[in-house]
Amino acid sequence: MVGRVLIVEDEPNIVESLQFLLEREGLEISVQSDGGRALESVRASEPDVVILDVMLPNRSGFDILRDIHSLPGKRPKVMILTAKGQARDRDTAEEIGVDIFMTKPFSNKEIIANILGLLA
Amino acid sequence: MRKSLSGTRIREQRRQAKLTQKALAEQSGISASYLNLIEHNRRAVAGKVLLAIARVLDVPASSLSDGVDSAKISDLHEAAAHHPGIGAEVAGIEEYAGRFPGWAGMVAALYRQTRDQEAVITALSDRLTHDPFLAESLHGMLSNITAVRSTSNILTSIDDIDPEKQARFHEIIHEESRRLTETAQSLVTYFDKKADPNAGIATPQEELDSFLERHNYSFPQLDDLGEAPTNPVETAYLVNRILVNDGALENPEANRLVTEFLQSYARDSEALPHSDFAKKARQSHYNPSEIAHAFGTSMHMVFRRLAYQDAARTAAPPMGLIVANAAGRAIFRRPIADFAFPRHGNACPRWPLFQAFATPETPVAALLELPGRHKFIGLAIAEAQDARAFGQPPELNAAMLILHYEQRALLSGWLPDLGATRPIGITCRICPRKACNARTEPQILGDEAEG
Numbered sequence: 001m002v003g004r005v006l007i008v009e010d011e012p013n014i015v016e017s018l019q020f021l022l023e024r025e026g027l028e029i030s031v032q033s034d035g036g037r038a039l040e041s042v043r044a045s046e047p048d049v050v051i052l053d054v055m056l057p058n059r060s061g062f063d064i065l066r067d068i069h070s071l072p073g074k075r076p077k078v079m080i081l082t083a084k085g086q087a088r089d090r091d092t093a094e095e096i097g098v099d100i101f102m103t104k105p106f107s108n109k110e111i112i113a114n115i116l117g118l119l120a
Numbered sequence: 121m122r123k124s125l126s127g128t129r130i131r132e133q134r135r136q137a138k139l140t141q142k143a144l145a146e147q148s149g150i151s152a153s154y155l156n157l158i159e160h161n162r163r164a165v166a167g168k169v170l171l172a173i174a175r176v177l178d179v180p181a182s183s184l185s186d187g188v189d190s191a192k193i194s195d196l197h198e199a200a201a202h203h204p205g206i207g208a209e210v211a212g213i214e215e216y217a218g219r220f221p222g223w224a225g226m227v228a229a230l231y232r233q234t235r236d237q238e239a240v241i242t243a244l245s246d247r248l249t250h251d252p253f254l255a256e257s258l259h260g261m262l263s264n265i266t267a268v269r270s271t272s273n274i275l276t277s278i279d280d281i282d283p284e285k286q287a288r289f290h291e292i293i294h295e296e297s298r299r300l301t302e303t304a305q306s307l308v309t310y311f312d313k314k315a316d317p318n319a320g321i322a323t324p325q326e327e328l329d330s331f332l333e334r335h336n337y338s339f340p341q342l343d344d345l346g347e348a349p350t351n352p353v354e355t356a357y358l359v360n361r362i363l364v365n366d367g368a369l370e371n372p373e374a375n376r377l378v379t380e381f382l383q384s385y386a387r388d389s390e391a392l393p394h395s396d397f398a399k400k401a402r403q404s405h406y407n408p409s410e411i412a413h414a415f416g417t418s419m420h421m422v423f424r425r426l427a428y429q430d431a432a433r434t435a436a437p438p439m440g441l442i443v444a445n446a447a448g449r450a451i452f453r454r455p456i457a458d459f460a461f462p463r464h465g466n467a468c469p470r471w472p473l474f475q476a477f478a479t480p481e482t483p484v485a486a487l488l489e490l491p492g493r494h495k496f497i498g499l500a501i502a503e504a505q506d507a508r509a510f511g512q513p514p515e516l517n518a519a520m521l522i523l524h525y526e527q528r529a530l531l532s533g534w535l536p537d538l539g540a541t542r543p544i545g546i547t548c549r550i551c552p553r554k555a556c557n558a559r560t561e562p563q564i565l566g567d568e569a570e571g
Contacts (some may be wrong), residue, residue: 012293017274020285023280033559083262099444101318108273 003119004028006047008038008064009081010056014104018051021108022115035059039067047076049118054082054089065096077118081106126170127161128218129184133177134159138275148172183221191358191460192228193217194550199231239326253310257303257523268293286304296457327374328381329453331366337454338430342386346393379451385428391417398434401426406436406533408521409483410501419483419501423519427454437530440522444473446515449534456522458494462547469558470544472500473520480504481517487525487538491545491552 005022009015009077010033019029036058043062050068054061061080068075077099082089085103093101100114134144145155149172157163165173166185174181200208209216214261217224240554271289274281281289341358359382369375392415404410408422415422418441427441440456444467453461461467472484480502490494499521504514528535545551548561 005311011263011267013296014263014270016288017267017270020268020274083259083266104262105269108270108277 002026002028003049004030004045004047005051005115006030006032006041006045006076007051008032008035008041008056008061009051009053010034011053017108018111021112023110025116026064027119033057035061035064038064039071042068042071042076049077049079049115051081051115054080054084059110062092062096065093065098069078069097079114079118081111125161125214125218126165126184127159127163128156128215129221130155130161130165130173130177132219133179133184137177141177143178144173147176154161192221192224192459194546195228195231196224197487197550198235199227202231202235257307257310260301260303264296264303267296268300271296274398322369324373324377325450327369327371328377331374331378331455332367332381334366334368335362336430337428339382339385339428340430340433342382342432343394343430345386345389346391347395350390355383355390359383359386360555367461384424388425388428391415391421394433397425398429398436401434401436405532405534406530410534418503420503420517420519423499423501423521424452426521437523437527441519442467442471442473442522443517443519445517446477448474451517452519456496456524458492458524459490459496459522460546466560467547468545468551469560470542471520472498472542473518475498476502476518476520477516482512485536485538487541488522488544489541491543495541497523497525497528497531497535501525 005027007015007018007029009018009031012033015031015033019031022029030041030045030047032038033056035056038050038052038056038059052061052064056064061082065078065080068078079100079102080093080098081102081104083104090101099118102111102114134141137144139147141155141159142152145152148155148169150169153161155173158165158169170185171181174184177184196213196217197210199410200206200210200213267453271288271292275286275289291450306359339362341362342355345358346354359379362382363369363375363378369378384533392411397411397415400411400414400499406426409420412419412422423441424443426436428441436536438456439454440459441452441454442450443452444450450461450467472486472488475486476482476484481504482501484498484500486498486500488498490496500518502518505517506515508514523531543553543556545553545556548556548559551559553559
C-alpha cells in the first residue's frame with residue numbers, strides 16, 4: 001500500500017517501533033516530536049494519516065487536532081495515540097473530530113490494522 | 121441576639137460546689153437577688169464581681185465569662201446543621217454549652233475532627249487527581265511500557281529483522297525497562313512518605329496557618345534584620361534555618377507558601393527595624409498611617425508588622441489581621457481572640473476588608489460587632505501589589521487589622537469617629553442575622569433571633 005504517515009510523538013523509542021512497523025507496510029513516514037511545529041510538518045509532508053500523541057512539548061495534541069481541522073482543503077485522517085485514556089479525553093477528541101482514538105500501550109497488530117483502515 | 125451564658129455557667133459551678141445562692145452571694149459581696157438575676161442571665165457580669173464569684177467557686181474567671189464559647193457554639197451549630205436528621209435541639213445549644221462545657225467541647229471537637237477529616241479526604245482526592253508528580257510518573261510509565269511492549273512484540277513476531285536493528289530493539293527494551301524501574305522506585309518512595317501517619321495531611325493554606333500558630337505568629341530570628349545592614353544570602357539562610365528547625369512541612373506547596381511568608385516577614389523587618397518600629401508605634405498610638413509615613417512604607421507592611429510581632433517583646437495590644445485578594449480569598453490570617461476567621465467558604469461581605477476594595481488606597485475604619493456582642497475596631501485598606509503600568513489594572517489586595525474595642529484608649533488622638541456600630545458576622549453560613557441584606561448564602565443555624 002502507498003501512503004504517507006506523519007508521527008507526532010516525543011518518545012523516540014515509541015517512534016522507532018512505529019516507524020519500523022509502518023515502513024514494513026510500505027508507508028512513507030515522517031516524524032515530528034515538537035507539538036509547536038506539528039502543523040508546519042502537516043503542511044510540509046502532506047500526510048494521509050497523522051498519528052498524534054496528546055501530551056507533547058509546546059502544544060497539546062488536542063490543539064493540534066483543532067489546527068488540522070481548520071486547514072483549508074483536504075485534511076489528513078487523524079489517529080490520537082495517547083496514555084491519557086480517560087473517558088473525558090476520548091470525548092474531547094471525538095468532539096473535535098478524531099478519526100480513531102487509541103490508548104497506550106497499543107497492540108502492534110491493531111495499530112497497523114487501524115492505519116491501513118484509514119488509508120483504504 | 122445570642123444570650124450571655126455567664127449566669128448559666130455560674131449556676132452550674134455553684135451547684136457543683138454545693139453552695140446555695142445565698143452563700144455564694146454573701147461570700148462574693150453581692151446581694152442574693154442580684155446573684156439570682158445574674159444566674160438567670162438577666163444581668164451581665166464582669167470585672168470585680170466576676171472575679172469575686174470565680175474566687176469563691178475556685179475556678180478561673182475566664183471559664184465563667186462570655187467569649188470563651190463563641191467558637192465552640194459556632195461549631196455546635198454547624199454540627200447540628202450538618203446532621204439535620206439527628207434532630208439536635210438547636211434552640212438549646214447555648215444552654216447546653218453553658219451547663220455542660222466539657223461535653224459541649226467534646227461534641228464540638230468531634231465535629232471539627234470529622235470536618236477536618238473530610239477536608240483531608242478531599243485534599244487526598246485532589247492530590248490523586250491533580251498531583252503533577254503522580255500524573256507525570258504514570259504517564260512516563262505508560263510510555264515506557266508502550267515502548268517495551270511494541271518493541272518486544274516486533275522481536276517475537278517478526279523473523280526477518282536485520283541484526284543491527286535487532287540489537288537496537290534489544291537496547292530499547294533494556295533502556296525502557298531501566299527507566300520503568302526508576303519511575304516505580306520513585307513512586308514507592310513517594311507513597312512511603314505520604315503514608316507516614318505523623319506527617320499529617322492538610323491543604324497548603326492550612327499548613328501555613330498551623331506553621332504560624334506553632335511559632336506564635338512571630339519570628340524573633342528575623343525581627344532584628346533591619347537593625348544592621350543585611351544581605352539577601354544572610355536572609356535566605358535565616359529563612360531556611362527556620363524551615364529546617366521546624367521540619368514539619370511535607371507538602372512542597374505549603375513549603376513554598378511558608379517560604380514566601382517568611383521572606384515577606386524578613387522584608388518587613390528590614391524596612392521597619394524592630395526597635396525603631398516599636399518606638400514609633402507607641403509614640404503614634406499605633407497609628408498605621410503615621411508609621412507608614414514615617415518609614416516610607418505601605419500601610420499593608422505596617423499592618424503585617426503590627427499583627428506579626430512578638431507579644432513578649434512589645435507592650436502592643438493584640439491585633440488580628442486578614443489579607444485577601446480581589447477574589448476574596450484569604451492570603452494571610454492572624455487570628456485574634458473572639459474573632460474567628462472562616463475555615464471554609466467566604467467571609468462576611470460586611471467586613472471593611474471588602475469595603476476597602478471600592479476605594480483603593482483609602483483607609484477605612486469601622487466599629488464592628490459580632491453576633492455575640494463582641495466589639496472590634498476594623499482598619500482596612502486596599503493597595504496595589506505591583507508597580508503600576510500604563511494600560512494595566514493594578515493587582516489589589518486588601519488588608520484588615522482587627523483590635524478589641526476595649527483597647528481603643530491605646531489608639532487615642534488619631535482614630536476617626538467610627539460612627540454607628542456595624543453589625544457583622546463571620547460567614548453567612550453561621551450568621552444568625554436574618555435581616556442582613558448582604559447575605560449570600562442561607563444560614564445553617566437554627567431558628568435564632570437576630571443578634
